[in-house]
Amino acid sequence: MCFSFFPIAASLLLAFCRWDIISGLKGIEWAGIGNFKSLIGFSYVVSLGKTTLAPNDPLFWKYLYNTVCLMSAIPVGMAGSLLLAVLLNKQFPLRNLFRTIYFLPTMCVPVALFLLWRWIFNNQYGLLNWVLSLAGLHGPDWLGTVAWAKPSIMLAGLWMGIGGGGMMLYLAGLQGIPRELYEAADIDGAHAWQRFWHITWPLLSPTTFFIFITSVIGGFQGGFEAAYMMTGGGPAGSTTTMAYYIYQNAFTWFQMGLAATLSWILFIIVMVVTLLSWRFGGRRVFYF
Amino acid sequence: MMTEIESAGASKGMPEGPERPAGWKSTRSALLTASAFLAAFALAALMIAPFFWLASTAVKAPSEVFRMPPALIPSEWMWGNFIKVWTTFHFSRYYLNSIIVTVCVVAGQVVTSAMAAYAFARLEFPGRDKLFLCYLATLMVPGAVTMIPLFIIMKFMGMIWTGNFYLFGKYFMGAPLGLNSYFALIIPGCFSAYGTFLLRQFFMGIPKELEESVKIDGGGHRTIFSRIILPLSGPGITTLAIFTMLGSWRDFIWPLIMVNQDEMRTLPIGLSSFQGIYFSDWPLLMAAALLIMAPLVVIFFFAQRFFVEGIKLQGIKG
Structure with missing residues (x-):
């Protein structure tokens, strides 16, 4: 139990923090929804005098696309x-x-x-x-x-x-x-x-x-x-893929907070897709 | 036997089409059998070709690898490749680590899962079903979610426990706690909501009447568990043990993040570090790959029945 419930709670907490693990326990900062914003958020970028809406982290979308492509x-x-x-x-x-x-x-x-x-x-x-x-x-x-x-x-x-x-x-x-x-x-x-x-x-x-x-x-x-x-x-x-991106964030760049956020975003995506296919695919299933 | 007789009877009872000549049916079925066999054979050849390539590369001389067209059967059989893999670096140590970790994880997971499953299947305590639901909910959380906090726990466990106070003792199986320890490789793998679920389903299927006699004789839960439940759930436990063994032997990401010392690596991590060093020495790499997979293949050939049954068991769950 303690090896599944506690880490899940800790991970949820961590998803709202900014922490590179090198600076030790002192380095944890509360980030609110900052991590979510920087990963999946969009913001207005002014370039060449034009204002466009661009993703904060284009890599996230690219890797999500890769994952879906491979699927x-x-x-x-x-x-x-x-x-x-x-x-x-x-x-x-x-x-x-x-x-x-x-x-x-x-x-x-x-x-x-x-x-x-x-x-x-x-x-x-x-x-x-x-x-x-x-x-x-x-x-x-x-x-x-x-x-x-x-x-x-x-x-x-x-x-x-x-x-x-x-x-x-x-x-x-x-x-x-x-x-x-x-x-x-x-x-x-x-x-x-x-x-x-x-x-x-x-x-x-x-x-x-x-x-x-x-x-x-x-x-x-x-x-x-x-x-x-x-x-x-x-x-x-x-x-x-998403899994590799999480690994990179956590163990190449030591951004534990970001990695935890990513893993939760992945979890939400999986949940939503599963529920949707349950809802719409389940009807087509024929039981005898 | 039964089905053969049935189908023979059925085909006898069926009216033959008037335009079909006699013997048409048997020719057709012989043709079907032959074509099914040929298709299966062709597909099997495709499936096995990479393995053939693996084995053939593993016994080639390094120079022979870079030749076009490639020699499918090496001109000189270099059995020495295996010895070289075994002796260079710590390949034997990786093997030992993998065996230790796998055996401990299998034993740990079977024991904890069986005990938890018994509690959920037979004991009455308040909130039991809610707790079980929570248990099941953890199955849906991806491994990546828990991986990071577990890593942090293991990292700081090593730092704290090697200081002044020891919760689990300073050492576990001869190695300090924390990263690069057997503790970190084994303990998180010893608990499994999936295993608990699988065995609970199995235990629920055992009729309760069997336990009445033990209760009449004054036996407690311990007797019921060891004398009735365990002996009757052999297939379930075997399935869990086999799949745990498989998972543990090939586990990659957990040992990868837990271990950065060479002598604590398990086989898959050893192989990936091999790849970094012998980047293009393909015979050595292939020989190493073959050595890693050999035990699984041998076990598979002996216990194939359990694998097939185990997969069906998983399917029934869904």
């Missing part, structure tokens, strides 16, 4: 997991072995896997660019260019997560669908896509909803290890 891989990953699960739900030899192989990356240590992917993405000697060159393509500098850094991280993330918990949950869900429904559809002459769209998809909707919510919550807080191991948040801050 766009979530639906792709879920579709992939569903595809794998549908495939594994069929009868064919060595099915369990394949399941184990798909699940393997989920089991491993993310830090080590990101290191591996940094090597795969290596501009000159990496596996990916070599494979592309076999097809006559000249691969880009994956992690070194602003345009390709985010897709690269998404690709590595997809590989790590596609055969993981989502696939397992979908597989369990598929096995729970009564066989009679498919037989009835067969008699009615439904083809494969109709069977999937009118039986499988609606009956899996609770699973889909669960995976989506947990992935979104995780997605907002994610991206730290990828940024730390592969790109250092670069190039030009294009892979810095």
Whole structure:
């Protein structure tokens, strides 16, 4: 208890303070909502004789955008997991072995896997660019260019997560669908896509909803290890996520107050998004 | 077995379309099986390719890495890479640290979660359900929120307790408190609202009638807990232990901020510092990565069943 309640209260208090930890306990100053203002606030800036409304911290918005951008891989990953699960739900030899192989990356240590992917993405000697060159393509500098850094991280993330918990949950869900429904559809002459769209998809909707919510919550807080191991948040801050920004504030620049504020802003965002998707997504979920 | 018989009966009972020739169905299903197998095989090849690359790089000579086209199978097998990783720097020490931290966190979390879960499931005390709700609410707070105050606590704990008064004693497992201590690496990981929740759900599912006989014999909560609840919740405890172990072995950010001395690093932190030193010595880096993941993969192959069940258990919760 004391390791969760007390820190939460302390963090809330800290969010309203200005404190660089180097100056010790004496350095804490009450900042009111100053931290919030300097992070998410806008103010009028006069430049070249024109008055414009500009964000106080453009980096915050940029990193928030990065985080959301990286989360766009979530639906792709879920579709992939569903595809794998549908495939594994069929009868064919060595099915369990394949399941184990798909699940393997989920089991491993993310830090080590990101290191591996940094090597795969290596501009000159990496596996990916070599494979592309076999097809006559000249691969880009994956992690070194602003345009390709985010897709690269998404690709590595997809590989790590596609055969993981989502696939397992979908597989369990598929096995729970009564066989009679498919037989009835067969008699009615439904083809494969109709069977999937009118039986499988609606009956899996609770699973889909669960995976989506947990992935979104995780997605907002994610991206730290990828940024730390592969790109250092670069190039030009294009892979810095909220989690990495919090880390930078707290442990690179020692701005504990700002970091606490950031973590609370992140919490509020996560809460709001979760509640919204609960409200609007929950209606589409079909329970049987 | 059951389903095979059922499906055989079902297909027998179904009228065949008049335009379909005899044997069409079996050819079609054989074709489907073959194509499913091929698709699964192709995907598996894609999934395993990075691992192949990892293993092949790990046993290459440093010079062979920078060659185009790359040698998929090294011309010379450098098993020495592993020994080099193990002996240079403190890789064996990192391993020891990781093992100590993981074992302690698993033990601590299982014990505290089981005890708290028992309290929430079986004891009657005022405000119990409200307290449990508060517990659950902490699950929603991101780790980043508590990370910073915990860091501050650990930092100043080291400063204060190494002064004149000691609350927990000056040392914990041979190392001083505060940053760079086993205390800082282990203790915050020993409490888990999630574990409490998981085990509470499990305990609630155990019928209360079983406990009546213990009560009649005059046994108290301690007997019920150790003789009835614990033996009956083996799968729940195994699941919690496995997921805690997994989380602790691969935990990165907490040890990263807690530790700045080389001899206190755990494996993931060791690897990231390795990366800083051997920036482009890819065989050594890959060999290190392989060594870190090896224990998890071995455990996974032996305890796969528990992983699968554990994930389903998590899903049911939602």
